[in-house]
Amino acid sequence: MNNITLNDLLIKLEEYNKEEVEIVKKVYEYADNLHLGQKRQSGEPYISHTLSVAYILAEMHADRDTICAGLLHDTLEDTNITKEDIAHDFNQNIANLVDGVTKLSKMNFSSKQDQNYANTRKIITGITEDVRIIIIKLADRLHNMRTLEFKSEFKQKENALETMEIFVLLAYYIGAYRIKSELEDLSLRYLRPDMYKKIEERKLKLEESSDALLKEMLYKIQKLLESNNIPNEIKVRTKNIYGIYKRLNEGHKLSDIHDLLSLKIMVDEISNCYYTLGIIHKEYHPINDKFKDYICNPKTNMYQSLHTTVFGPDDRLVQTQIRTFDMDKVASFGLTAYWDEQKGNARDVMQEDLKQKFQFFKSLTEINSMFGDNQEFVNQVKCELFSDKVYVYTTKGDIIELPKGSTPIDFAYKIHTDIGNTMVGVFVNDEYVQVDYILQNKDRIRIITDDLSYGPRKDWIDKAQTSLAKRKIKEWNRKE
16 A cells, blocks of 8 residues: 555554544644655655554554554654653653664764664664564564665665564564565565566466365365354465575475465364364365474464365365464464454563563573673574574473574573583483484473582583573583
8 A cells, every 4th residue: 555644544543443543643743743844765755654654553453652653753863853852742651662663873883883783782672671662663664665666776685684684583573474474575576586576476377376276175164164163264375475485495396385375264262273174184185294283382473373284176285274363363463463452451461471471582681681792692693593493392392492503401491590500411302312412393302400410511601502501501600
């Protein structure tokens, strides 16, 4: 949707939050006045960008303060207003959010590179104060990526690369898959334009050729669910362009990509997810090793769904994703789905859930406390949080996420400091291994502890990958 107007924003807002229309109107006029005369590179008035950002947030049903901060998000950077002015004219909350998304000024840094590292750190750690800072930043980046054609080729590639390295991963970590997929595709379009075009054409052809068979499956499954009185909604989905690019890049052929075509099946409750799975397997032969139960074992960003790949009509592979309506909201919007579910408490519940349930949050807090230097912080985040992952199991079946290259030492400290400090042996998949064994996906790990052990050895520091494990080993050795 191009050129969002104030009216578009207010109509969107009225759908879920009528009471706040007047205040949003007031904030818009305030922002419009401040940005008066400023233009974007496209030649449009600058306010068109902040309106679009606020609209993207309203599509997620963001709360009043987040929408207002979206409208004001560039005022501290581009106008003479201060954080105190915003707090005085509106409220402290909005002022904090706007300040959270504002870049640190050049004045404080000796080089552009230092400034970039400090700003990257500010964006990434914003989530520890208020997750809404990241959400506004994602909406801002999404609109900038949608309008990237007005920038120079160098700037386009620079922005696309930064988007892939930071914003795509932040969207993934808070579970906002819709934003993640769109950011990936927009980035690829500027980083590998020829490849993007080629895959886009193949994807369109594939969608045309599969349309009839997917509809046939959809109607058949719908009829079966209705005859079993299961309320449902089914959508057809094709893998995003970047997702296809990544698989082709790994050496797969297009016909090998098992989740290229998907049916997304939403039902009313968890027990009906499993019932639906049975119905589908009765009709269509599944591929056994492509079944995943993310309901019992949610992903580390709280994504829940059953995935099964089956042989559809014409022997085409089709993935079906089965989940409840609530899970689907979380799967599309991640933490931002709480705005709908929790209403006024959403921000507090988001923040609390981040702390309790999202594994990356603890790692991020740990890295933040360990590295004073911004460049070291950013590098550590990239290699520990933004790199490839391994997913391993505890003996109880809980999934633990660690950076690739991690060892049982990292696993032990991730579970509990005492387990790391008293570890004397490790079994992986029921076989005894050394503490510097490199963990692989799906390994089952049992740590043997002994309260009378000598504690972690100094050379473990070099065998560990994660900041947490390294810090705990150093602390122990200092004490001793």
